[in-house]
Each structure stands twice: as structure tokens, then as C-alpha cells.
Amino acid sequence: MLLESLGFDTPVIHFLDATASKVAGDATLKRTFLELADAWVAGSIPDAPPGTESEITALIAVAGYPKMLAAHRARELPDSISVATARDLQRWITRPESAGGKWEFRHLRWLGSHVHHMLLEIGRLQFIALPFGSPYRVFHAKSSIQKTMVFAEAGLECSRDGWLEKSVDGFITSYVSTPEELRGHAVDPTSGQISRETVSLSASDYDLCLSRESIALHVHIPSGQPLALSDCADSFRRAGNIYRRHFPELDWRAFGSTSWLLDRELWQCLPPNSNIQSFGNLFFPLATPGNNSDQLMERVLEGTPDWRTLTPKTSLQKAVLKHLHEGHRFRTTSGFILRTSESESALNAQLRH
Ligand SMILES: CC(C)(COP(=O)(O)OP(=O)(O)OC[C@H]1O[C@@H](n2cnc3c(N)ncnc32)[C@H](O)[C@@H]1OP(=O)(O)O)[C@@H](O)C(=O)NCCC(=O)NCCS
Incomplete structure (x- = not known):
């Protein structure tokens, strides 16, 4: 009922219903589920025992939804934001082998941002208010x-x-x-x-x-749609309004992000005026502690353990592999957009284009 009201897709609802029935009919599984769900709702990220993991972790995530939705209501957030935020779970539940495979969900930690730390999906982008954190x-x-x-x-x-x-x-x-x-x-x-x-x-x-200690609105970029600049600019503008209106006590100073998308080295592999480059250009870039290419390997090169053996399927994979073969390196990069009247007018100008 809850998931239907949040507009979840029918196959995902069926999967979660079937899991709930299985848990209800197995006393040991039920005890495990209740213990883990209690810990989750209380604020921790519990580890499911091996063997039960992907079976019940999606159900545990959903057990935190009433708490999340109550927190949204207490802030009088628009329902459309609560629905979009809740539906992010669907992006992380996978069913490989074109719908005939096994359902998988291994991202409870990520859903902790939604349930415990008020991550909000506002238009194309997601936001979470946390200390800026960069040195x-x-x-x-x-x-x-x-x-x-x-x-x-x-x-x-x-x-x-x-x-x-x-x-x-x-x-x-x-x-x-x-x-x-x-x-x-x-x-x-x-x-x-x-x-x-x-x-x-x-x-x-x-x-x-x-x-480092200032509050920033950290930006996350969900998969599933192109990263059109006008959508992003609209999302930044709406986020600014939402945080001003619904979190007036938050003295946030900037939008921040840490991503493979902000790496200037990557731009050499992209077509001119690509969405990724236009998005990255909004941010002032910062070298990131850790300074590695793990995210790019996961997001572009399919998490392959050895990129030298990968046969490229897309133009970006081809260009990235060529760049690596030439001896260049990629780096996850942090960045910020200051909350100033000038940055707001720059984002508004993007919207007018
Ligand atoms: C962010 C994202 C939406 C950008 O996609 P986009 O809007 O298509 O980006 P661009 O238009 O700039 O892409 C330029 C080219 O790179 C390709 N490309 C973009 N992202 C790609 C990816 N993750 N893997 C392989 N190729 C990719 C595009 O298909 C396009 O190729 P083409 O010129 O042959 O058509 C996409 O990369 C994505 O969904 N990523 C997953 C989410 C993510 O990485 N979030 C950030 C985590 S920190």
C-alpha cells in the first residue's frame, strides 16, 4: 500500500510483497528481519547475516520509510519530493538477465542517506546537507x-x-x-x-x-536520464528555494560534489559541449584526498578489475581506454558552487538558454 502510494513499479512491489510473505512465514527469518529493521529505524546500518542479505535488505530499507516520510512531513516538504526521494530505492534494486534473474539489493548504506540524513531528490539531482568536509x-x-x-x-x-x-x-x-x-x-x-x-x-x-566545517548541500547525480544542463540548473534553483523555505536555520554556504564527472582530465575524452562537461563547468574544482579513479572505473568501465582486458562498447569507454593506454590518469574530483547572488544569477542564466 505504502509503495503503491509512492508510485513504485509493479514488479518491484511484487518482489517486496513476496519477500515480506517469505519473511512472515519463516520464524527465524522473521526474528532476524525484526532485529535488523529495529536497528535500522534506530539509526544504524545493520549487516544482514550472509545468505539472507539481498533477500531482506530491500525490505529493511522500506521499514525506514515511515520514519523518513514523517521527517519530510515535519518539514512540510512537497509530496513530489518525498515520492521522488523514496523511489530512488528502485534504481538500486536490480534484476539481471532481462527480468528473469534474481532480485538484488546491496545498497542499504546508501539508503541510510535518505532515511537518516534527509537526502532529497529535487528534480534531476539529489541533495544532502552536511559539512563541506574538503580540506x-x-x-x-x-x-x-x-x-x-x-x-x-x-x-x-x-x-x-x-x-x-x-x-x-x-x-x-x-x-x-x-x-x-x-x-x-x-x-x-x-x-x-x-x-x-x-x-x-x-x-x-x-x-x-x-x-571544511561549513554546511554544504552535497549534490548526487542519479543515473537513468541525461544530465541536461537546463534540468540541473532548474534543480539547483529549486533546491535553493526548498532549503531556504523548509530548513531556514541551515546556514549552507555552497553546493558541493565529489565525482568522476568533475575530473577535468575526463573532458579530453568527451565530445565538445557534452552534458558532463557543462555540468562539471558549474563547479570550482578541488583535488580530492584519495585522488583515485575508482569511481570512473565503476561508472564508466563497468567495475572491471583490469581495464586492459575490456572491449569498449560505448564512445566514452573507447576514449577513456585510449587515454589510459596513452599513460594519462583520471581522478575523482571535488568541487563547489558558492551560494552567492552571482552564482544564482549564473544558474538562472543557464535556465534562460
Ligand atoms: C551522469 C550521466 C547521466 C551523464 O550522461 P549523459 O547526459 O549522457 O552525458 P554526456 O551527454 O555528457 O555523455 C557524452 C558521451 O558519453 C557517454 N556516456 C555518458 N555517461 C556514460 C557512462 N557512465 N558510461 C559510458 N558512457 C557514458 C554518452 O553516451 C555520450 O556518448 P555519445 O557521444 O556516443 O552519445 C551518466 O553518466 C550516468 O547515468 N551515470 C551514472 C550515475 C553517475 O555516474 N552519477 C555520479 C556518481 S558520483
Whole structure:
């Protein structure tokens, strides 16, 4: 009934109904389910015993839905957002072998964002309000041509070309902030790399607007539709309005994201004006701790253990493999869009195109 009212697809409802009947008819499975569902609703991410995992974890996720929907109602969020958010579960329940295969769901941790941390799907994108978390300090110039200036925090180990990784010929960042001076390693706005040299600025010319602890609206990009720029701009605009109206106490400072989609290296493999590049261009890029290509391997190269053995099926796979064979590297990249009147007008301008 609940899933029908949320517009779940009939085959998924049948799968969950069948699982619920199976659990109800097996005393041991029922006890296990009730224990795990209690822990889930109380806020933890329980591990299902081996063997029962994909059978009951989707049902456990749904057991958290009344709590999630009550939290949405308490914030007076529009029903359309609750429905879209709840339906994300369907993207993660899979049934391989063109509908004849076994139902699988192994993403309870991800659904924890929805049930426990108020992730919201607003139009094309999903948002979750959390500390920004990246080791940078972002300044906005009071009046200057270079409006945004980003310094790395002190003590970060960087490679010689400014990525966040250890290397024998790398460097460690320093950062000094006094009432007169800001001095540190600036971030290149075209790539996210951290400069080896330090730069000094007059502190009175800049306002600190974002740091690791600031609240940001972290952006997630669901699969299933093209990443059209106009849809994204609309989603950012609507999210801004929703958080302003329904979470007025949240002093959020920026939209943030960490994704393979923000990697400037990837752009060399994409057609001009691709959706991915246009989306990535909205963000100021930042080198990411960890600095690896795991996400790209999973999302583009099908999680293959060895890319050298993969036969490419799509133009992007072909271009990415060629780039790897040429010795280039990909890196998951973080980024932000500041919450300023200028960024809002830039997003509105995207909507007018
Ligand atoms: C994000 C996403 C919607 C972008 O798709 P899009 O709007 O088609 O992107 P673009 O138009 O920029 O794509 C350019 C080219 O790359 C291809 N492409 C895009 N994403 C691809 C992917 N994940 N795997 C393989 N090829 C991909 C497109 O088909 C297109 O190829 P073409 O020129 O031969 O038609 C898509 O990659 C996706 O669904 N990814 C899964 C979700 C995800 O990765 N989220 C982010 C997690 S951090």
C-alpha cells in the first residue's frame, strides 16, 4: 500500500510483497528481519547475516520509510519530493538477465542517506546537507577580478604537481591567516591542483565563505536520464528555494560534489559541449584526498578489475581506454558552487538558454 502510494513499479512491489510473505512465514527469518529493521529505524546500518542479505535488505530499507516520510512531513516538504526521494530505492534494486534473474539489493548504506540524513531528490539531482568536509578555505574577494580564491589547509601532503597524494618529490602545504595577511597554497581554478608556491593576499580584501566545517548541500547525480544542463540548473534553483523555505536555520554556504564527472582530465575524452562537461563547468574544482579513479572505473568501465582486458562498447569507454593506454590518469574530483547572488544569477542564466 505504502509503495503503491509512492508510485513504485509493479514488479518491484511484487518482489517486496513476496519477500515480506517469505519473511512472515519463516520464524527465524522473521526474528532476524525484526532485529535488523529495529536497528535500522534506530539509526544504524545493520549487516544482514550472509545468505539472507539481498533477500531482506530491500525490505529493511522500506521499514525506514515511515520514519523518513514523517521527517519530510515535519518539514512540510512537497509530496513530489518525498515520492521522488523514496523511489530512488528502485534504481538500486536490480534484476539481471532481462527480468528473469534474481532480485538484488546491496545498497542499504546508501539508503541510510535518505532515511537518516534527509537526502532529497529535487528534480534531476539529489541533495544532502552536511559539512563541506574538503580540506580547503574558500574566500570571496570584496572587489577584485579574481573573485574566488581557494587555499589548501596546512599540512596536506601533495605530489609535485599538486594532487593530494604522497610522493618523494612532493611538498606539504602551509597556511597562515592573520588579521592582515592570508598566505598559503592556492588552488588552480581550471584543474583543482594545488600550487607548490605560496601566495600572499591582504586579508582585508577577502571574506571567508566556505571551509571544511561549513554546511554544504552535497549534490548526487542519479543515473537513468541525461544530465541536461537546463534540468540541473532548474534543480539547483529549486533546491535553493526548498532549503531556504523548509530548513531556514541551515546556514549552507555552497553546493558541493565529489565525482568522476568533475575530473577535468575526463573532458579530453568527451565530445565538445557534452552534458558532463557543462555540468562539471558549474563547479570550482578541488583535488580530492584519495585522488583515485575508482569511481570512473565503476561508472564508466563497468567495475572491471583490469581495464586492459575490456572491449569498449560505448564512445566514452573507447576514449577513456585510449587515454589510459596513452599513460594519462583520471581522478575523482571535488568541487563547489558558492551560494552567492552571482552564482544564482549564473544558474538562472543557464535556465534562460
Ligand atoms: C551522469 C550521466 C547521466 C551523464 O550522461 P549523459 O547526459 O549522457 O552525458 P554526456 O551527454 O555528457 O555523455 C557524452 C558521451 O558519453 C557517454 N556516456 C555518458 N555517461 C556514460 C557512462 N557512465 N558510461 C559510458 N558512457 C557514458 C554518452 O553516451 C555520450 O556518448 P555519445 O557521444 O556516443 O552519445 C551518466 O553518466 C550516468 O547515468 N551515470 C551514472 C550515475 C553517475 O555516474 N552519477 C555520479 C556518481 S558520483
